[in-house]
Amino acid sequence: MSLQQLFKAHLDEQSPQIIAKQLGYCTTDKITARIESMINSRYLDLDKSGFDLRYSTPNLIRKLAEIFAIPSLLCDKVIEEIEAELLAKRKRFKPYIFIETGFKRTSQPVFILATLQSNRFLTVDEAICERPLNDQLEPIQEQIKDHYRQQPVIDM
Numbered sequence: 001m002s003l004q005q006l007f008k009a010h011l012d013e014q015s016p017q018i019i020a021k022q023l024g025y026c027t028t029d030k031i032t033a034r035i036e037s038m039i040n041s042r043y044l045d046l047d048k049s050g051f052d053l054r055y056s057t058p059n060l061i062r063k064l065a066e067i068f069a070i071p072s073l074l075c076d077k078v079i080e081e082i083e084a085e086l087l088a089k090r091k092r093f094k095p096y097i098f099i100e101t102g103f104k105r106t107s108q109p110v111f112i113l114a115t116l117q118s119n120r121f122l123t124v125d126e127a128i129c130e131r132p133l134n135d136q137l138e139p140i141q142e143q144i145k146d147h148y149r150q151q152p153v154i155d156m
Contacts, residue, residue: 002078003044003061003065003070003074003075003078004038004039004040004041004044006068006070007035007038007039007064007068007070008039010067010068010070011035011039016028016031016032019031019032019035019064019067020032022067023054023055023060023063023064023067024054025054034050034052034060035060035064038057038060038061043082043085043086044057044061044078044079044082045057046058046079046082046083046086047086058079061075061078061079062075062076062079094123095123095124095129096121096122096123096124097121097122097124097140097143097144098120098121099119099120099121099122099144099147100120101120119151122143122144122147124140124143125139125143128140128143
């Protein structure tokens with residue numbers, strides 16, 4: 001059973017008002033939405049930045065675990081594993097497709113070329129990268145075809 005499922009089971013047993021009071025919040029709307037988002041997130045919202053004066057996301061997870069009597073060792077281990085996975089994901093090579101146009105600059109202003117440069121680099125979706133190499137070709141071809149359909153040719 002995952003930490004999200006444990007939280008969900010305990011949240012179903014208690015009212016949002018009681019949980020908000022135990023966490024030190026006066027109103028329930030924002031904290032309920034934040035907890036709901038955290039439970040539905042694959043990474044317990046550790047991959048998102050948010051603004052809360054009372055709890056950072058890891059501290060909110062720990063406090064909820066404390067309220068629900070979930071062992072802190074389990075909670076810390078889950079947080080550590082998720083943060084390690086997110087760190088590996090951030091450091092991983094981010095593949096892209098470079099669209100070679102054969103364009104040679106003659107008299108065009110540099111700032112216009114710089115603004116159009118982003119159209120030449122297409123990021124490859126993470127879900128595609130996780131597939132075996134021979135299964136990546138078709139979705140990448142479709143991505144390139146879609147790019148050519150959406151990007152008009154600009155004469156300079």
